[in-house]
Each structure stands twice: as structure tokens, then as C-alpha cells.
Amino acid sequence: MGDELAFSTLFERYYGSLIRYGNSLMAYPERVQDCVQDVFANVWLYRNSLSESVVVKAYLLSSVRKRIARLHERDTFFRQTTSLESVEFSLDFSMEDQLIANEETAAQIAQLNRLINALPARQKEALYLRYHQGLSIEQIGEMLDINHQSVSNLLHRCIQHLRREWKGDLTLVLLLFARIL
Amino acid sequence: MQQRDQYKNIEDFLSDESFLKWVRQGDQRHHWEEWTVENPERAKLVAEARLWVLAMRVSETAVSPLETQNALQAVWNKIEEEEHSQERPMPVVSLWNRIGWRSVAAVLALGLSLGWLYKAQTPTQEKLTYAELIKQDTDGLIEQTNNTNKPQLITLSDGSSVLLQPKSKLSYPKSFAGNERNVYLSGEGFFEISKNPKKPFFVFANEIVTKVIGTSFRVKAYGDQPNVEVVVRTGKVNVSSNQALSSFNTASIQLLPNQAIRFVRNRLAFEKITDITQEKELTKAVAPIEQLSFEFSDVPVAQILKTIEQTYLVEIDYPRERLKDCYLTTSLSDQPLPEKLKILCESLGNTTRYEMNGNQITILSEGCN
Numbered sequence: 001m002g003d004e005l006a007f008s009t010l011f012e013r014y015y016g017s018l019i020r021y022g023n024s025l026m027a028y029p030e031r032v033q034d035c036v037q038d039v040f041a042n043v044w045l046y047r048n049s050l051s052e053s054v055v056v057k058a059y060l061l062s063s064v065r066k067r068i069a070r071l072h073e074r075d076t077f078f079r080q081t082t083s084l085e086s087v088e089f090s091l092d093f094s095m096e097d098q099l100i101a102n103e104e105t106a107a108q109i110a111q112l113n114r115l116i117n118a119l120p121a122r123q124k125e126a127l128y129l130r131y132h133q134g135l136s137i138e139q140i141g142e143m144l145d146i147n148h149q150s151v152s153n154l155l156h157r158c159i160q161h162l163r164r165e166w167k168g169d170l171t172l173v174l175l176l177f178a179r180i181l
Numbered sequence: 182m183q184q185r186d187q188y189k190n191i192e193d194f195l196s197d198e199s200f201l202k203w204v205r206q207g208d209q210r211h212h213w214e215e216w217t218v219e220n221p222e223r224a225k226l227v228a229e230a231r232l233w234v235l236a237m238r239v240s241e242t243a244v245s246p247l248e249t250q251n252a253l254q255a256v257w258n259k260i261e262e263e264e265h266s267q268e269r270p271m272p273v274v275s276l277w278n279r280i281g282w283r284s285v286a287a288v289l290a291l292g293l294s295l296g297w298l299y300k301a302q303t304p305t306q307e308k309l310t311y312a313e314l315i316k317q318d319t320d321g322l323i324e325q326t327n328n329t330n331k332p333q334l335i336t337l338s339d340g341s342s343v344l345l346q347p348k349s350k351l352s353y354p355k356s357f358a359g360n361e362r363n364v365y366l367s368g369e370g371f372f373e374i375s376k377n378p379k380k381p382f383f384v385f386a387n388e389i390v391t392k393v394i395g396t397s398f399r400v401k402a403y404g405d406q407p408n409v410e411v412v413v414r415t416g417k418v419n420v421s422s423n424q425a426l427s428s429f430n431t432a433s434i435q436l437l438p439n440q441a442i443r444f445v446r447n448r449l450a451f452e453k454i455t456d457i458t459q460e461k462e463l464t465k466a467v468a469p470i471e472q473l474s475f476e477f478s479d480v481p482v483a484q485i486l487k488t489i490e491q492t493y494l495v496e497i498d499y500p501r502e503r504l505k506d507c508y509l510t511t512s513l514s515d516q517p518l519p520e521k522l523k524i525l526c527e528s529l530g531n532t533t534r535y536e537m538n539g540n541q542i543t544i545l546s547e548g549c550n
Contacts, residue, residue, distance in 0.1 A: 011253050016244035037252060041259040048358045049321055096205065096235040105232070112236040131195040132239050159191055163229075 003047070003053050010056065011040055017133075024091030024128075025068045035071065039063040058139040065143060089125035092117050093178070112166050123158045130155060185216070188223075194230035257296040264359070281378040309388045309423050310404050311367035315352045318363065322352040327368075334493045334518065334540060337364070341376040341382065344493060348403075369401040373517035385423065389444050392419040397514075412441040415514055422449065424437050445544070475513040475521070482507040482549070485525065499544035504529070507549035 022032035025115075039060060043050070050059075054150065065087070073089045095113050100106045116127070122144065129135045129143065141148035185197065202208040211395045217227045244252075315322055327333040327345045335343045338356040345351050349368020357363075362382040372395050374382045384391040386402030387409050396416025402409040411420050414438045420442050421433035434451055436442055441454040477485055482504045484495045495518075509528050513521045522542065526533040533546040 008253060011256065012249055015249050015252055016241060020239070020241065033252065037256045037259060040256045041263060044256070044260050045263055046321070046358045049354045049356045051321070051355065091239065093237045094240050096238045099205070099235055109236045112232060116236060128239065130481070131237060133410075134196070134198065148393055154193060156190075156497050163191070 006049075007040075007044055010043075014041075014057065014060055018060055021061060021128075021133075022064050022068060022087075024089055025065065025087045026072065027090075031071060032068070035067040036064055039067060055129070055139065057133065058135050061133060061135070062139075062143045088121040089128070090121065091124065091128060093124075093128075108166075112162070115162050116163055117156060119162075123154060126151060126154055127158065182313060188226070191226070191230050191233055194227065195233060200230070201234060204231050217251050240438075268435075311350065311352075311365060311387070314365045314385045318352075318365070322354055322365070324350060324352045326350045330372075332494055334495055336517075336519060336537065337362075339377065339380075339382075340517055340519045342373050342493070344371040365401055366400055368403050369399065371397070371399045373397040375520060387444075388423050388446060388449065390421050390423050392421070393417075397517075398436075407446055409444040409446065410441060411436065413438050420444075420451070422451075455506065475516075477513070478510045479508050480510070481505075482509055482525070482529065485509060485511075485513075486544075489518070495540045495542055497542045497544060500546055500548075503546055503548040504544075 018036045018039070019029075019032060022036055023029060026032055026035075042063070043060075086120050093113060093116055095106075095109050097106075100109060116124070119127070126140055126144065129140045130137070135143075137148045137151045141151045144151070146154075185193075185200075188194055188197075199209065199457045200213070203210060203213040217224050218226070284310055286508075313323070318413075325333070325335055325345065327347050327349050330347050331345045332346050332540070335345055335351055337343065337353055339362060340492075341362075341530075343351060343364075346369035349366070349370060350369075351370060352365040354363075357380065360380055362380055364382075364384055366384055366386040370384075372382075372384060372393075374396055382393045384393075384400050386400050387401070387404065389409050389411070391400055391411050393416065397414045398416075398418050399412045399414070400410070401412075410420065415438050418436050419433040420436060422444070434442060434453060443452045443454060444450070445452065482499075483501065486499060489495070490497050507529060509525070511524060511528055513524060516524065519537065522535045522537070522544075526535055526544065526546075529546055529549045533544065533549075536545070
């Protein structure tokens with residue numbers, strides 16, 4: 001009984017966020033739901049053989065990703081979908097509108113937000129997993145199948161690059177602002 | 182909180198849970214604001230990191246509590262379905278039976294016409310290899326390969342033991358979930374299975390499946406050899422062809438002690454061997470474990486332990502002095518190694534116990550009763 005309660009709690013805690021992640025990898029909400037539910041069903045069915053060292057969140061995210069990737073592969077195969085690429089992360093970050101005090105800051109943030117959303121899918125996914133889901137560099141490496149040094153470089157370079165572009169853009173924005181005022 | 186004094190990059194802030202909570206929810210506001218203004222350089226960095234957080238919002242899903250509850254119910258249904266279907270080894274096949282063979286043939290023909298891409302993904306219909314078998318079982322198998330020239334002992338989580346012959350591989354789960362115990366063999370192994378009628382034990386080896394409840398037997402299934410063989414030493418086993426084969430025969434063949442079966446792979450046919458002593462090929466390959474007797478009557482413990490050492494190729498450490506006058510009468514034939522050791526220890530007296538660490542076994546004893 002205790003197991004079932006723990007399972008329900010786990011489910012309630014992560015279901016929404018996994019659906020969100022799944023939807024950013026595949027455009028069929030019903031199939032995403034199916035995948036996420038299958039992942040949980042397997043957690044229950046194989047609960048005795050799961051390694052004790054499994055970190056729940058990383059495990060769930062990575063299982064959802066694997067399952068969607070498998071589905072995607074099958075689709076490409078049987079339905080002759082044009083793209084042969086593996087799954088692509090397509091979530092758009094939004095802005096924390098309510099927390100922004102003035103218009104100038106809002107313009108800066110909008111600029112940065114636009115730059116982040118224009119990043120290649122893989123970099124965006126790494127950003128999301130690291131700073132939104134709070135996964136470790138190692139866990140991200142395992143999920144995306146690259147070594148952790150590359151993850152770390154990827155994140156660092158991507159942020160540095162964005163900062164430079166952003167600063168460049170900002171001067172422009174500020175100039176525009178000054179003119180309007 | 183200590184390490185934040187060392188933060189130099191935006192990344193450092195973005196990966197600090199407490200920083201994120203401050204920006205998003207205003208948690209520990211006082212604390213963070215105070216710290217930020219302590220140092221002007223720092224203040225700049227904090228201000229920028231804050232903008233990053235604000236630009237990277239992920240709106241939470243609109244999954245309502247009701248939807249979540251419905252989804253949870255759907256998961257429980259899936260689990261129940263899965264648990265039911267596990268009572269039969271492969272649910273896909275029972276579906277196939279219902280459709281009938283003609284439509285299966287039609288599906289196969291269609292499949293072939295899809296060309297090489299399809300074919301490359303599907304296991305060759307009439308030959309199953311170890312690699313294909315373990316691919317179907319995706320849930321965390323441990324694989325052990327014997328690259329030495331001596332048999333290797335593997336103890337499974339249910340207390341069963343397997344002597345894996347050289348150039349052989351065994352894949353098994355860390356612990357057995359569900360209603361079945363499934364393992365996958367490539368090469369040759371001698372199995373001693375702990376009894377559990379509720380959870381039958383299946384050995385998948387090339388095209389055949391050996392089902393047992395508790396017994397000892399040998400399976401020989403090298404990927405590159407023409408035959409698959411199962412030889413039974415004690416108890417009863419059932420052997421059938423793997424249901425993933427398109428021409429599989431549902432009937433299983435029961436084997437009793439000292440019986441064996443040979444599966445001829447290119448004909449997909451079974452040959453039953455009722456008297457293994459008549460089969461030179463089979464008897465010459467018999468490992469020590471199948472020749473040594475585990476029926477002991479009034480035998481010194483040291484000798485029993487020596488027999489175990491020879492059979493399982495393990496080293497047993499025990500207090501020789503204390504056990505030198507201990508004699509036992511016991512039957513250990515039909516038991517996996519952990520069970521043999523347990524019975525031995527119990528026979529010696531209640532303070533006796535054993536510890537097992539790979540091939541190294543230590544018996545701790547105060548002497549016998």
C-alpha cells in the first residue's frame with residue numbers, strides 16, 4: 001500500500017512537467033501522453049529491478065525522451081516522414097512578464113528571449129535540462145549521448161555567445177529607446 | 182550559500198536553486214538583496230543573471246489535477262494489462278494466433294516487399310540470436326561474459342546459481358520483477374534454479390525456451406553451432422521453441438532427469454534423447470558438476486566443502502580446526518549453490534553462517550552441535 005501511495009505522489013509530482021517536455025519533442029499530444037504513461041507503468045512494473053542510485057527526475061526525463069525517440073524512429077520508417085533526424089526539441093521559452101518592473105528592462109529581456117529561442121534545438125534542450133529541470137552536466141550528457149565535457153562546453157559557449165550578441169543588440173535597442181523618448 | 186561568493190559566471194547563478202527561487206518567487210529576498218549590494222561588481226552580474234532567468238521562463242503545462250488523476254488511472258490500467266499478459270510469455274503471439282496464420286503470412290509478404298530497410302530492422306524470421314533476444318528485453322539487464330578458460334559462477338538475485346562455461350554470455354536482471362524469471366544465454370551454462378512455483382524460470386537460448394520451476398539442467402546454445410541442447414540433471418523442465426519464430430510450435434516437450442533434447446536449428450526440429458548415456462557427444466562434454474554426487478552420508482564437512490569448491494570453482498574459507506570433527510549426512514543434489522551453503526550452515530548449528538563475495542565464500546562457525 002505504501003508503495004502505491006509513493007507511486008501516486010511521484011506521478012502527481014512529475015506528470016505535468018514530463019508532458020511538457022514530451023510535447024516539446026513531439027507534436028502529437030495524445031502520443032506524448034501515452035509515452036509518459038508507459039514510462040510510469042514501467043517504473044511500477046520494474047520497480048524491484050531499478051537501480052537504487054537512480055535519480056528520479058533524470059530517469060523519468062530520459063525515459064520519456066528515449067520512448068519518444070523510438071516512436072519517432074518508427075514513424076520515419078513506416079510513414080515515410082521526410083525528416084530522418086532524431087527528435088528535436090522545440091520548446092519556446094517565454095518571459096516572466098509579471099516580474100518585469102519597467103519597459104526598458106522588458107525590452108532587454110525580450111531581446112534576450114528572442115536570441116535564446118533562436119538557438120539550435122540541441123543547445124536549447126541543454127539549457128532547458130540544466131537550468132529549468134536542474135539536471136547535472138553528467139545526466140544531460142547521458143541523455144543527449146554526448147560526453148559531459150562537451151555538455152559543459154556547449155552550455156558555456158552558448159551563454160557567452162548569447163551575451164555578446166545581446167550586448168550588441170542592446171546598444172541598438174537603447175539608442176532606439178533614447179530616440180523615442 | 183557559502184559558495185556563491187565565488188560565482189563568476191551567469192551559469193553559476195542559473196544553476197543555483199535558491200537564486201532561481203529568489204528571482205521567480207521572491208524567496209529569501211532580504212538575504213539575496215543584501216548580499217548583492219555588498220559588492221558593485223557582483224551587483225552587475227546578479228542583475229544580468231536575473232534578466233536571464235526572466236527571459237527563460239517555461240510556462241507550466243495546463244495539466245489540471247483532474248487530467249492528472251485520469252492519467253494516473255490510465256497508468257494503473259496499463260500496469261494491470263501488462264501484469265496479465267506476462268502470465269503468457271509473449272502477448273504478440275497470442276494475437277497472431279487469433280488472426281490466423283494466413284494473415285500472418287500476408288503481413289510477412291507485405292513486410293518483405295517494403296524492401297531492405299524493413300528487413301534490416303526485423304530479426305531474421307527463422308533464426309534467433311542472443312543479440313536479438315536481449316534487445317527485446319529492454320529493462321536493465323546485466324550481462325556477464327566468461328572470457329576465461331574456466332567455468333564461472335553467477336549467483337542470481339533469487340538464489341539460483343549458474344555455472345557459465347568459457348566463451349559464453351548470460352544476461353539477467355538485477356532482480357526479477359513480475360511473474361517470471363527470464364534470463365538469456367549464449368553459449369553453455371549449467372543452471373540450478375531455486376524453487377518458486379509462482380515465478381517460473383525461463384532460459385531463452387537461441388530459438389528455444391526452457392521453462393523450469395526449480396531444478397538443475399544444462400543448456401548449450403552457441404550462436405555459431407548448428408544445434409541447441411538441453412540436458413536435465415534433476416527435476417523436470419519444459420522446452421519449447423521461442424514463440425517469436427513464425428513457425429513455432431506451441432507444444433512443449435517435457436524432460437526428466439538424464440533426458441536431453443537437441444534442437445536442430447536449420448530444420449527447426451526437436452530430437453528427444455531419452456538416454457543420455459547412449460550419446461557420446463553429450464556425455465563427453467559433461468562438466469564436473471554433473472558427475473559429482475551431492476549425496477553425502479556421514480562425510481566430513483571438509484570433504485563436502487571441497488566437493489563444492491571443485492564443482493563451482495569457488496574458494497571456501499572456513500575454520501578448519503573447529504570443523505574438523507564435524508560429519509554430515511545430507512542431500513544437496515537439487516539445490517543451487519546459495520541453498521547448498523544455507524543447508525550446510527543450518528546442519529552445522531545455528532551460529533554458523535556464510536558470506537559470499539563473488540567466487541570467495543567464507544564460513545563463520547563456532548563448531549558443530
